[in-house]
Amino acid sequence: AAGVIQSPRHLIKEKRETATLKCYPIPRHDTVYWYQQGPGQDPQFLISFYEKMQSDKGSIPDRFSAQQFSDYHSELNMSSLELGDSALYFCASSSRRDFYEQYFGPGTRLTVT
Amino acid sequence: AQTVTQSQPEMSVQEAETVTLSCTYDTSESDYYLFWYKQPPSRQMILVIRQEAYKQQNATENRFSVNFQKAAKSFSLKISDSQLGDAAMYFCAYRSGETSGSRLTFGEGTQLTVNP
Numbered sequence: 001a002a003g004v005i006q007s008p009r010h011l012i013k014e015k016r017e018t019a020t021l022k023c024y025p026i027p028r029h030d031t032v033y034w035y036q037q038g039p040g041q042d043p044q045f046l047i048s049f050y051e052k053m054q055s056d057k058g059s060i061p062d063r064f065s066a067q068q069f070s071d072y073h074s075e076l077n078m079s080s081l082e083l084g085d086s087a088l089y090f091c092a093s094s095s096r097r098d099f100y101e102q103y104f105g106p107g108t109r110l111t112v113t
Numbered sequence: 114a115q116t117v118t119q120s121q122p123e124m125s126v127q128e129a130e131t132v133t134l135s136c137t138y139d140t141s142e143s144d145y146y147l148f149w150y151k152q153p154p155s156r157q158m159i160l161v162i163r164q165e166a167y168k169q170q171n172a173t174e175n176r177f178s179v180n181f182q183k184a185a186k187s188f189s190l191k192i193s194d195s196q197l198g199d200a201a202m203y204f205c206a207y208r209s210g211e212t213s214g215s216r217l218t219f220g221e222g223t224q225l226t227v228n229p
Binding site: 033035037041042043044045048055056058088090092099100101102103104106107 | 146150155156157158159160163204208215216217218219220221222
């Protein structure tokens with residue numbers, strides 16, 4: 001079965017640079033979620049989109065923005081990167097058909113140097 | 114705001130034995146879902162089991178079962194016949210039963226070691 005696809009899988013950036021993470025949900029899933037997992041921590045919710053509209057917002061820094069496109073893929077844009085942004089970024093997707101059960105992608109490991 | 118607490122940072126079990134991981138949560142909502150996710154060294158988040166709050170029957174998935182105590186706001190995971198492949202970080206998670214887009218709130222995690 002098709003799974004959530006995230007790209008890139010690994011990304012190395014320097015401080016103050018910009019990064020863009022991409023997420024391709026499972027086909028026919030209408031909701032996308034972004035989570036950030038720091039080293040040794042549990043995943044923290046950043047933001048979610050339902051049918052291309054923002055549906056919930058967590059502790060996402062103002063330096064970050066995200067959107068969901070007409071083909072349902074989503075992008076997380078991160079600017080003015082800081083060392084503390086180094087983390088594993090997960091995208092998950094869900095659909096009403098599956099009771100909104102969230103299926104996670106493999107994650108993008110971002111390292112800021 | 115909802116909170117999820119896992120009071121056992123680490124647990125260990127002998128292969129083929131049974132282990133129970135604890136989780137408590139706090140919410141004022143009546144409609145919600147609870148989950149256990151497994152995160153092996155690959156860091157992939159894998160759904161282990163789901164429990165709907167409106168269901169009194171405890172969920173089971175093969176060797177995995179839960180003990181859902183709604184009044185006590187407790188949601189423990191029992192792993193029977195533990196296998197080496199069960200070694201991972203386990204996260205308990207809560208999700209509101211409202212509309213689509215509801216976030217998952219995770220506990221701090223329990224690192225499970227399976228000894229041969």
